[in-house]
Structure formats: structure tokens, C-alpha cells
Amino acid sequence: MSPRGSDHPVTLRTVAERAGVSKSSVSRVLQGSSRVSPEARAAVEAAIVELGYRPNAAAQSLGARRTKTIGVLVNDLRQPWFVDFLAGLGERLAEHDLHAFVADGRLDRGLDDRLLHAFVDMRVDGLVLAGTMPVTDTIREAAQRLPAVIAGMRDLTLPTVDVVAEDDAEGARLAVEHLVGLGHERIAHIAGPDAEVFRQRRAGYEAAMRAAGLGEHIRVVEADITEDDGFACGAALFAADPPTAVFTVNDLVCTGAMAAARDASLSVPEDVSFVGFDDSSIARMRWVGLTSVDIQPRAVGELTADLLVDRIAEPDRPAREHLVAPALRVRTSTAARP
Amino acid sequence: MSPRGSDHPVTLRTVAERAGVSKSSVSRVLQGSSRVSPEARAAVEAAIVELGYRPNAAAQSLGARRTKTIGVLVNDLRQPWFVDFLAGLGERLAEHDLHAFVADGRLDRGLDDRLLHAFVDMRVDGLVLAGTMPVTDTIREAAQRLPAVIAGMRDLTLPTVDVVAEDDAEGARLAVEHLVGLGHERIAHIAGPDAEVFRQRRAGYEAAMRAAGLGEHIRVVEADITEDDGFACGAALFAADPPTAVFTVNDLVCTGAMAAARDASLSVPEDVSFVGFDDSSIARMRWVGLTSVDIQPRAVGELTADLLVDRIAEPDRPAREHLVAPALRVRTSTAARP
DNA sequence: CACACTTGTGGGACCGGTCCCACACCGACG
DNA sequence: CGTCGGTGTGGGACCGGTCCCACAAGTGTG
Known part of the structure; x- marks a missing residue:
């Protein structure tokens, strides 16, 4: 690479000239080919350093089709x-x-x-x-x-x-089983918008609830994956017949729902438990401390x-x-x- | 662009042939040059669509040096x-x-x-x-x-x-003046590691404290910009002679410090106020609700x-x-x- | 009606690499 | 001692565009 303003950019030819070899040889050295004599290789490498040469990626990709x-x-x-x-x-x-x-x-x-x-x-x-x-x-x-x-x-x-x-369904199963293990029965789910991964999470939730004999407690509300929506859905959930646990489609939605619980004078986790999804940096923050499904x-x-x-x-x-x-x-x- | 596996990629020449013009004309159309007759332009554009042609960026940049x-x-x-x-x-x-x-x-x-x-x-x-x-x-x-x-x-x-x-110094001034306006005097600062932007925040804090006649209450602890460090520094601050307000080098550190306050049985904002820096998505979360300096x-x-x-x-x-x-x-x- | 001057067009050098091919040189082998 | 295979080397076509230049028309002017 030439300094700015120079009219003579350093190319492979320049290097070849300096090293006293053909451009083919320089190209071979660049590609780490073994068919180069040690002397030629040393000369080329020295020239590259001296000239501050950097290959032109456009030219490389044009020739190599890669x-x-x-x-x-x-x-x-x-x-x-x-x-x-x-x-x-x-x-x-x-x-x-x-x-x-x-x-x-x-x-x-x-x-x-x-x-x-x-x-x-x-x-x-x-x-x-x-x-x-x-x-x-x-x-x-x-x-x-x-x-x-x-x-x-x-x-x-x-x-x-x-x-x-x-594995979204499996993640949902882990979340529900954790809550079930803690004695929860009325476990609600805040689901995501129309996308297969979110449908899988919801299906996993429903399947795990049924497997635990809690089919009658299945309760799902749908949200976009924003904190605002999580808050709105949470507010709806806690307005009447509040669940004791909420499993949400992702962490951000979960924090929104948690804020809604707080606004409804419910404390976390004493009154309501929350499980998020993604195990994002948000969940890991001490101030949040969210139990979450790590999607690795x-x-x-x-x-x-x-x-x-x-x-x-x-x-x-x-x-x-x-x-x-x-x-x-x-x-x-x-x-x-x- | 040719479908995968085809041996004859669609190039500018292909397009030129199909449109019945020279490759120069195709190039002109591509670059939106005005020096092309409407008929030639139409023919070229049609050929481009028919062939699904996409220019090769490597070749373009090689020729145009851009x-x-x-x-x-x-x-x-x-x-x-x-x-x-x-x-x-x-x-x-x-x-x-x-x-x-x-x-x-x-x-x-x-x-x-x-x-x-x-x-x-x-x-x-x-x-x-x-x-x-x-x-x-x-x-x-x-x-x-x-x-x-x-x-x-x-x-x-x-x-x-x-x-x-x-403007880091100005941001720090805004933060401190806000706290001073709320009646706070013992305002501590959790500073960042060795970088000019963090030094500016600290300097802005110190200047604003002095300007408010609170020079004697200046108190600074240094942290890396992680939540862990924010927690550790917060714990140190609240262990003895806790301040009534803390201004931190960024939002993440702030949440760590807030968690430390909570662990010390201090509630936010009743016992301690917190101001972060960056106005990141973290600060905007309802669950966190952090007053913060928006760096736009x-x-x-x-x-x-x-x-x-x-x-x-x-x-x-x-x-x-x-x-x-x-x-x-x-x-x-x-x-x-x- | 000769003369610019503009407008659209095609030809071909060139950008800076890769890669194939030809070739020179070498020791080994029958 | 001619032939063979391997090894290092250089030459040059090629990748797919850009851009400069030459040139053929068409348009307007004195």
C-alpha cells in the first residue's frame, strides 16, 4: 500500500522488481506455495516489508474467483x-x-x-x-x-x-419444568409474533404444561418482542387472576412484564416468578438477575x-x-x- | 450473476451482446451516465433484467479505484x-x-x-x-x-x-447539576479506566462539584467499564459513609452499583440516587429506569x-x-x- | 456550404492480481 | 550417456470491469 498521495502504488510488480524475481514468484510466496526456493522467498519477504506492500483484495478475488x-x-x-x-x-x-x-x-x-x-x-x-x-x-x-x-x-x-x-421447544420445556419444580401451577406464557422459533417456544410451553398435568392452566398472551409489549402484556396478566409464574418469549419482554408486576405491587420473585429466553446480557445483570434459557x-x-x-x-x-x-x-x- | 454451477457467468460482455451494444455503453448505463441514447439504455436495462446480471464489485473497484x-x-x-x-x-x-x-x-x-x-x-x-x-x-x-x-x-x-x-465534560455537568438541583451534596463518582473520554467525564464531575460549592464532597473510585466492577465499587462506596447520590462512567457500571446499594439494604431512589452515562437501551428499560446522559x-x-x-x-x-x-x-x- | 461543436458510440489499454504452461536445470537410473 | 521425473522459474492470457480516445453522425453558425 502506498502512502496517500503517491502516484505509484506498490503492486506485486514493484515487489518482484525489488526482490529481483518474477511476479509469478511473488504470487507464489503470497499464497504460501512450497515451490519456491528459500532464497527467493526470503528476498520477496524482505521486499514486502521494505515496501510496506499489501495485496489488492479486489485483484486477488478477480483472478482467484474467491x-x-x-x-x-x-x-x-x-x-x-x-x-x-x-x-x-x-x-x-x-x-x-x-x-x-x-x-x-x-x-x-x-x-x-x-x-x-x-x-x-x-x-x-x-x-x-x-x-x-x-x-x-x-x-x-x-x-x-x-x-x-x-x-x-x-x-x-x-x-x-x-x-x-x-432447540426452542426444549428450552421452553426446561423453563416450565423449573417452575413446576418450584411448585408453580398457574404459569402463563407471553408469546412472540409470527415466526417459527417463537411458535416452537410456545408449543414447548404447552407440551410441558400438559406433561406436568397442568393443561388447564395454560394461558398465553401474544406480544411483539419489545419491552413495551412485554409491559402491556404483563399489565393485562396481572390485572385479573394473576399467575404465580410467567415464562416469556425473550428477556426483553420479560423485563417489561416484571416492571408491570412491580407496578401492580407484586414483588419478584416472592409473589411472581419470571423466566426469560436468550440468557442475554440483560438477564445476567445483577439488577435484573433473570432466570433465563441460554440458547448458547x-x-x-x-x-x-x-x-x-x-x-x-x-x-x-x-x-x-x-x-x-x-x-x-x-x-x-x-x-x-x- | 449466474446460477450456481453454471460455467458461463453473466458479465458485462454478455449483457452487451444481448442488448446489441458495446460493453462501453453497458458500463455507461451502469454508472448512470447521461451520454446514452434512450433506446440503448432501454435495451441494456432489459438485458440486465433478463439475464439477472449483477456487476462484479471486485472488477469495478479495480478499474475505478474506488x-x-x-x-x-x-x-x-x-x-x-x-x-x-x-x-x-x-x-x-x-x-x-x-x-x-x-x-x-x-x-x-x-x-x-x-x-x-x-x-x-x-x-x-x-x-x-x-x-x-x-x-x-x-x-x-x-x-x-x-x-x-x-x-x-x-x-x-x-x-x-x-x-x-x-461532549463528556458537559454531560457530566448535566448529571451533577441535576443531582445538585435535587438537593444532593454527597455525590460520588465511579470513574472509568484510562481513556480520554472517561477522564473528561471525571473532570466534568469535579468541575461541576466545585462550581456548586461541593468541592469538599468530591469522591471518586475507579472501575473498569463492566457491571462486575460497578458492583465492587458500589459495595466499597456503601460500606462506609454512603453517599446519597452516585454518578457513574456508564450505564452498565451504574446498574452494578445499584445492585450493590440494594444488597446494602439501600433503596433506589429513596436512599440513593443514580445517574448513568450513555442512555443505553439498558437505562431505558422500565425495570431499570436509569436517569442517564444521552450521548446522542x-x-x-x-x-x-x-x-x-x-x-x-x-x-x-x-x-x-x-x-x-x-x-x-x-x-x-x-x-x-x- | 465549409466550419465548428455536441452527442452517442465502439475499441482497446489498463487495474493488480491468479494460474496455466513452457522451459531450464538438476540428480538418478537403466 | 541419453532419458526421465521433479523442482524452481518466468511469460503471458485472463478475470470483469473503468475510462480515455477516436470517430461518426447530427446540429447550429458565419
């Missing part, structure tokens, strides 16, 4: 589990000499397409779609044309696109990376769906039934 | 203000036909360099460094060679690198974009530092002195 780059499209970076997911994904990809670029498509639907096109245009080696998102044609098309893996969403199934997700986002990220690497190697392999086992993290928001 | 891409290196995506910052940045960049790729460099220092090199190698048009981060040589070098803007950090000043940050991350993002666009146009303009005015968001964690 970018060593993975595009990650996330729906809403605000979701706390993304951070750990991305950490797991990034680390594992790095092991395969790939790196991830993240684009957040929350803002508006038009931007989604722009960002996705940016990835397609730069010919990323693979695509990761993370989090529940509305499935547009652009997304569907890109996922079919590029090696792709979907993480944390189960609404889109395509023949050659793998899916990694947390890091493990999901690692698995996503593995599946993507496999698919890049073998693009037409049939799609697989992989569920990561969740774990319950018990904190101070749950206690024995009053 | 990527229309901005690299954003953030230190820790976990910091909640990044989300709004990135939203403001991304939207404003989009207006200039640029898009941002985000790389999170938290994990380990080695990865920082890898990601930065990835940006340099792909010849991004500009670089944004966001959040406090250790200033390595790689960072310093990249910032000098590429048009760059630093956001939310004031530790690195280079002749041609603009800086955008929140969205505005910071927008300003960062503006400065970067300017700098790309004029790379050697002298550096400017721009401070965004903060605002206090009063919630339920502050009340009149007991």
Missing part, C-alpha cells in the same frame, strides 16, 4: 445474542482463513436489499442470515445462488441451505461457521437442520410458589 | 450505543452511495489487525474507528493512509484524522459520516474535532435527597 469473505446479514444488532453469535462465528471462520463482514439490515426493508446486493456484488464466498427476518425474494434468491446458512430462524427452508437454531449463541455461531465451510466445499449437499441444546440459567427472578 | 465501501472497526459491539451509532452512520453514508461493513475487533488483539488488514486490502474508501480501543501501530498506520474518522474516542490525534465524540449516538454517527465524506473529497484538510451536545434523560433512579 474472496475469503463471508457476508453476515443480521436483522437487528440490538438483539444481545448476536454479539456472542458473531464472536463464535468469526473465530471459527478465521480458522479457515475466512473473515466475516457484518451488515445490519434493521433500518428499513429497502436497505436490506442494498446490503444483500453489496454482498452478492462483491462475490462473497458465503452468506449467513442471522435472526428472524421477513423473507423477501432478494433474500431467497441470494440464499439459493450462494452457499448460505441460516442461523436462529426456521421460517425459510431451501433445498441447499442449512439451518442452525437453538456462541455455539450456534461456531456451528454456523462449520456448516458454511462444509457447504462451500460441497455446494449441492442436501440441506441439514441442526439444533443446539439450550441450558437453563437460574438466577434470582424465580422462587418457590408463594 | 470501492464505495467504508470499513467500520468497532471495539466491542456489546456497547449498546453502537447500534444507534451504526444506524445513523449507515443511513447517512447511503445518501452518498456508500455502504458500511462492520468488523468487531473485541475478541483479541490479533484479530483487530486481521480485520483492519482486510479493510486495507479491499481498499475501502474510508475508515471509521469507533469506541475506545488500544491504539496499535496497525491502527495508527491505517488511519494515516486512508481517509479516516474516529468516533467516541479521543486518545488518538493525527493531523488528518477527524474526531467526533460526545445517532447524531454522532451522522456527523461521522459527514466528516468522512468530506475527508474523502479532500484528504489533506486539517483535522477537526467535533463534540456533540449531550442531553440528560431523567427517569426513576433519581429523587430528592432523603
